Amino acid sequence: MIRVGQGYDVHRLEEGRKLIVGGLEIPFEKGLQGHSDADVLLHAITDSLLGAAALGDIGSHFPDNDEKYKNADSMKLLSLAVKLLHNDSWKIINIDSTIIAQKPKFKPYIERMRQNIADACIMEIENVSVKATTEEGLGFTGSGLGMAARAVSLIKKESD
Numbered sequence: 001m002i003r004v005g006q007g008y009d010v011h012r013l014e015e016g017r018k019l020i021v022g023g024l025e026i027p028f029e030k031g032l033q034g035h036s037d038a039d040v041l042l043h044a045i046t047d048s049l050l051g052a053a054a055l056g057d058i059g060s061h062f063p064d065n066d067e068k069y070k071n072a073d074s075m076k077l078l079s080l081a082v083k084l085l086h087n088d089s090w091k092i093i094n095i096d097s098t099i100i101a102q103k104p105k106f107k108p109y110i111e112r113m114r115q116n117i118a119d120a121c122i123m124e125i126e127n128v129s130v131k132a133t134t135e136e137g138l139g140f141t142g143s144g145l146g147m148a149a150r151a152v153s154l155i156k157k158e159s160d
Contacts, residue, residue, distance in 0.1 A: 001157045002093075005052025009043035010140075010148040021099060021106070021147070022113025022130060023075040023120070028104045032147060035064035039074035041099050041130070044149035045117060046074070046081045048097075052155045053090050055081075078120045086122075089158040094127040097151035100141045106132035 017031025020039045032038035046058045055061075061084070062069045062077050069077075085092065095117060099106055106113075110130050118125040135142035 007044040007047030023116035036072040042074035048151040
């Protein structure tokens with residue numbers, strides 16, 4: 001059995017927070033607002049994996065009203081979600097993701113993000129894609145109010 005999952009996440013940008021995307025601290029004057037570290041990319045990927053396995057979403061496993069997850073490292077949350085998939089005999093085939101933000105430029109960080117995601121998902125980097133795009137100044141991401149990310153994952157039952 002093969003399944004596809006999609007994920008989407010969005011966070012507002014604010015002063016006084018570190019910008020964490022793809023498990024990396026990115027130099028920028030603002031960070032993403034959220035209960036955890038607000039890593040928009042990893043949240044979208046986590047949702048795509050959980051959705052593909054019909055295991056709910058990130059909020060059902062790591063609720064934002066639980067103090068245990070306050071300022072949580074999203075790399076750890078992704079690793080926990082991957083364990084849930086593996087416990088249910090799912091293998092991750094590939095992940096394709098896109099960061100949507102006007103600024104900063106993410107190109108210098110893409111390869112390290114891919115490696116972080118591959119490590120957390122216990123897979124080869126060749127099966128992880130991370131892209132970044134702007135929205136040409138349009139909408140909340142284009143005006144610099146926030147960032148978004150989308151992800152699609154393909155998983156397969158180990159017994160197949």
